[in-house]
Amino acid sequence: MGAHIDELLSKIESKNATIGVVGLGYVGLPLAVEKAKAGYKVIGFDVQQSRVDMVNDGNNYIGDVVNEDLKEIIANGLLEATTDYSRIQDVDAVAICVPTPLDHHQQPDTSYVESSSNAIANFAHKGMLVVLESTTYPGTTEEIVVPAFENKGYVIGEDIFVAYSPERVDPGNKEFKTKNTPKVVGGITANCTKVASSLYRHVLEGEVFEVSSPAVAEMEKIFENTFRHINIALANEMAILCERMGIDVWEVIDAAKTKPYGFMAFYPGPGLGGHCIPIDPFYLTWKAREYNYHTRLIELAGEINNAMPEHVVERSMRLLNRDGKAMRGAKITVLGVAYKKDIDDVRESPVLHILDSLFEEGADVRVVDPFVTSFKLRGGVVETVPMTEGLLEESDLVLLTTDHSTFDYEMIGKHSRSLFDTRNAMKHVENKPANYTKL
Numbered sequence: 384m385g386a387h388i389d390e391l392l393s394k395i396e397s398k399n400a401t402i403g404v405v406g407l408g409y410v411g412l413p414l415a416v417e418k419a420k421a422g423y424k425v426i427g428f429d430v431q432q433s434r435v436d437m438v439n440d441g442n443n444y445i446g447d448v449v450n451e452d453l454k455e456i457i458a459n460g461l462l463e464a465t466t467d468y469s470r471i472q473d474v475d476a477v478a479i480c481v482p483t484p485l486d487h488h489q490q491p492d493t494s495y496v497e498s499s500s501n502a503i504a505n506f507a508h509k510g511m512l513v514v515l516e517s518t519t520y521p522g523t524t525e526e527i528v529v530p531a532f533e534n535k536g537y538v539i540g541e542d543i544f545v546a547y548s549p550e551r552v553d554p555g556n557k558e559f560k561t562k563n564t565p566k567v568v569g570g571i572t573a574n575c576t577k578v579a580s581s582l583y584r585h586v587l588e589g590e591v592f593e594v595s596s597p598a599v600a601e602m603e604k605i606f607e608n609t610f611r612h613i614n615i616a617l618a619n620e621m622a623i624l625c626e627r628m629g630i631d632v633w634e635v636i637d638a639a640k641t642k643p644y645g646f647m648a649f650y651p652g653p654g655l656g657g658h659c660i661p662i663d664p665f666y667l668t669w670k671a672r673e674y675n676y677h678t679r680l681i682e683l684a685g686e687i688n689n690a691m692p693e694h695v696v697e698r699s700m701r702l703l704n705r706d707g708k709a710m711r712g713a714k715i716t717v718l719g720v721a722y723k724k725d726i727d728d729v730r731e732s733p734v735l736h737i738l739d740s741l742f743e744e745g746a747d748v749r750v751v752d753p754f755v756t757s758f759k760l761r762g763g764v765v766e767t768v769p770m771t772e773g774l775l776e777e778s779d780l781v782l783l784t785t786d787h788s789t790f791d792y793e794m795i796g797k798h799s800r801s802l803f804d805t806r807n808a809m810k811h812v813e814n815k816p817a818n819y820t821k822l
Contacts, residue, residue, distance in 0.1 A: 413560070483517045489669070717748060720755050733784075
């Protein structure tokens with residue numbers, strides 16, 4: 384096959400390869416930990432010195448990483464972190480796990496991928512594997528990553544191996560984590576795919592599925608999240624219609640999912656959050672314009688989902704009016720600011736938009752979230768508060784926006800005068816307040 388690929392495959396199989404992970408966030412740190420647990424020496428790279436220091440001290444800051452695992456692999460010398468990108472010359476394979484946000488024009492910001500690719504290329508060596516894991520539009524690996532190495536004189540597939548393998552982390556998922564989630568891999572050449580797949584098979588327990596190109600793997604990840612994006616929009620639209628018709632949408636969904644084929648349950652909520660589902664589909668809508676195609680269904684789903692926070696605020700206002708209260712000055716307790724249950728992540732959380740509107744309307748708002756101690760909003764920092772019986776009892780409205788498992792729902796039902804449940808979290812609670820409303 385060639386000296387470089389044979390040597391790299393031998394290092395991977397014998398676990399003598401040193402692995403680099405660029406970006407030690409929600410994706411990068413769990414991946415670095417799994418590679419170290421598999422027996423590889425791992426070097427994590429990050430531009431934030433605070434993250435690097437925490438990792439080297441064995442202090443975990445990511446919910447999906449087990450604290451004891453991090454401490455053990457640090458103590459055993461299997462993982463170290465650095466801000467010094469010249470250490471790239473010490474690694475045999477590197478994964479790029481950096482952010483790919485949208486800018487204020489709703490267009491992909493690939494600057495982190497570009498800077499990481501160039502930094503790696505500056506210190507690369509022959510016989511190295513480079514895998515992009517960041518979610519992005521189809522064509523990114525070939526348009527941004529590959530040129531960084533070709534400009535240095537490397538031949539892709541012969542002396543440098545480049546592939547794309549999308550991260551599929553689902554924060555808070557108790558069943559599927561980095562270790563056991565199936566992996567999709569697409570290399571620039573067959574040799575690139577072979578090397579990348581070999582590494583993942585030696586690290587992970589999930590199946591490794593090979594595709595014909597990075598573009599297929601990039602589109603696959605976008606398709607996954609667009610599928611959820613569109614179906615959640617349908618559930619949200621059904622919720623709005625059912626509310627006007629006096630029908631319980633949650634009962635409708637429970638009935639529909641009894642069908643053993645042809646239906647998959649998606650649920651309404653106060654809006655979409657996190658780095659994936661609210662953002663990823665817009666990579667595709669942006670790229671589609673290059674091909675003179677307008678992704679109407681995706682954009683319409685975005686309109687529906689983006690309107691849900693305001694819908695929640697409007698219904699909250701109506702509930703207060705029903706009780707003879709104005710929004711201005713009303714005491715509102717919001718339960719949950721994280722974008723989904725049992726995590727501390729507030730990135731793109733729809734609750735931030737709800738809170739912004741409530742503050743704008745002059746409500747007296749308190750926020751409870753056992754996973755989040757504080758968060759940024761309206762140019763300042765909001766501190767969360769503990770949930771107490773007194774807090775619930777004095778509230779004109781309790782707004783349940785994140786269905787954390789640690790919430791005492793019996794207590795919420797017993798001590799809330801008026802409760803608006805946007806997650807159907809009170810489904811199994813018998814003693815609900817007289818003024819109980821579901822989305």
